[in-house]
Amino acid sequence: MKKIFLGLTAFTAIALTACGSNNTSTTNNQNANAETTAVKQVADTTPANTATANVSVKNIIDAYLQLKNAFTKDNSSDAAAAGKTLQAAFENFDVKTLSADKTKSFSDIADDAKEHAEHIGANGGNIKHQREHFVMLSKDMADLIKTFGNGGQTLYKDFCPMANEGKGAVWISEMKDIKNPYLGKAMPTCGSVKEEIKQ
Amino acid sequence: MSRKKKILFALFIVFVAIQFIQPAHNKSVQVLPTDFIVLYKPPQQVQQVLQNACYDCHSNNTNYPWYANIQPIAWLMASHIKSGKEKLNMSEFGNLSSRKQISKLKEIFNQIKDDEMPITSYKMMHQKARLSAAEKNVLLNWLQSKADSLSENY
Numbered sequence: 001m002k003k004i005f006l007g008l009t010a011f012t013a014i015a016l017t018a019c020g021s022n023n024t025s026t027t028n029n030q031n032a033n034a035e036t037t038a039v040k041q042v043a044d045t046t047p048a049n050t051a052t053a054n055v056s057v058k059n060i061i062d063a064y065l066q067l068k069n070a071f072t073k074d075n076s077s078d079a080a081a082a083g084k085t086l087q088a089a090f091e092n093f094d095v096k097t098l099s100a101d102k103t104k105s106f107s108d109i110a111d112d113a114k115e116h117a118e119h120i121g122a123n124g125g126n127i128k129h130q131r132e133h134f135v136m137l138s139k140d141m142a143d144l145i146k147t148f149g150n151g152g153q154t155l156y157k158d159f160c161p162m163a164n165e166g167k168g169a170v171w172i173s174e175m176k177d178i179k180n181p182y183l184g185k186a187m188p189t190c191g192s193v194k195e196e197i198k199q
Numbered sequence: 200m201s202r203k204k205k206i207l208f209a210l211f212i213v214f215v216a217i218q219f220i221q222p223a224h225n226k227s228v229q230v231l232p233t234d235f236i237v238l239y240k241p242p243q244q245v246q247q248v249l250q251n252a253c254y255d256c257h258s259n260n261t262n263y264p265w266y267a268n269i270q271p272i273a274w275l276m277a278s279h280i281k282s283g284k285e286k287l288n289m290s291e292f293g294n295l296s297s298r299k300q301i302s303k304l305k306e307i308f309n310q311i312k313d314d315e316m317p318i319t320s321y322k323m324m325h326q327k328a329r330l331s332a333a334e335k336n337v338l339l340n341w342l343q344s345k346a347d348s349l350s351e352n353y
Contacts, residue, residue: 016303111298111299116302129309135305136305138315140298
């Protein structure tokens with residue numbers, strides 16, 4: 001009898017430990033989709049307000065740049081904090097200021113980018129994993145800026161062929177000088193400006 | 200009865216009682232057209248690895264082991280599967296936007312490459328989920344080329 005109990009206790013302990021390694025953050029796709037449809041209907045009847053959209057896009061860009069700068073300094077906890085700010089900036093973006101088709105392309109980019117920001121926010125201490133998400137996030141940001149503008153400041157699209165395990169990756173920067181967010185202090189100047197996104 | 204025996208007996212009663220509270224099984228008869236394997240038609244070897252090592256927690260269809268009916272294991276499994284599916288549901292992969300599909304493919308690639316997935320506790324209980332170097336390679340190469348070809352068209 002005792003042996004059975006001991007066995008059961010051990011088994012439960014193993015199962016419980018397994019549970020601990022799980023990530024607690026959740027994303028609810030269905031909810032997000034429902035919201036998008038609802039918002040779209042509103043947007044159809046509201047004229048586009050580019051001035052407000054500009055401010056919100058600027059919030060997103062600023063949070064991204066803060067994140068990028070944390071990575072150039074190899075600072076994982078600052079990156080996590082900036083990731084959370086960026087996630088909030090996406091969530092607080094007022095889609096009602098956009099026209100219907102712009103809402104669609106915004107949601108497409110934001111749905112993806114938000115998740116990357118969330119992962120970066122939740123993985124302070126694991127800079128390798130954070131940077132993997134930063135590769136995909138930066139691609140989203142480049143697309144976002146292409147459609148929604150630079151938020152009123154000159155930006156640079158940089159490329160480093162050595163990042164992303166030699167597959168190369170882009171990032172957006174506010175300065176002309178190269179400060180590499182993927183390789184950080186190990187190779188701060190790797191990469192080059194591919195495009196200047198003027199005001 | 201000694202004090203120790205009384206405690207053991209009480210625990211035993213609780214153990215028996217919780218057996219009657221069973222969570223619903225994650226078991227769908229239907230394979231959706233949005234299913235990852237239906238959608239991307241990976242080679243047989245890749246399909247097998249996905250089904251053996253991923254689908255239990257990341258699809259609408261779990262292949263339950265015998266001990267899955269013993270509490271509290273069933274509860275723990277149910278909660279693992281729920282959070283696994285929230286992150287990635289292979290059965291409904293086709294519902295994601297193209298952008299997200301590419302992102303998820305790359306994320307799956309990274310997680311497997313970094314040995315973050317399958318998780319250790321799952322590998323402990325599932326021998327088939329302990330991927331050999333060759334299996335891992337085939338899977339990673341396929342994921343990489345799929346992500347690349349989708350990125351080109353996007």
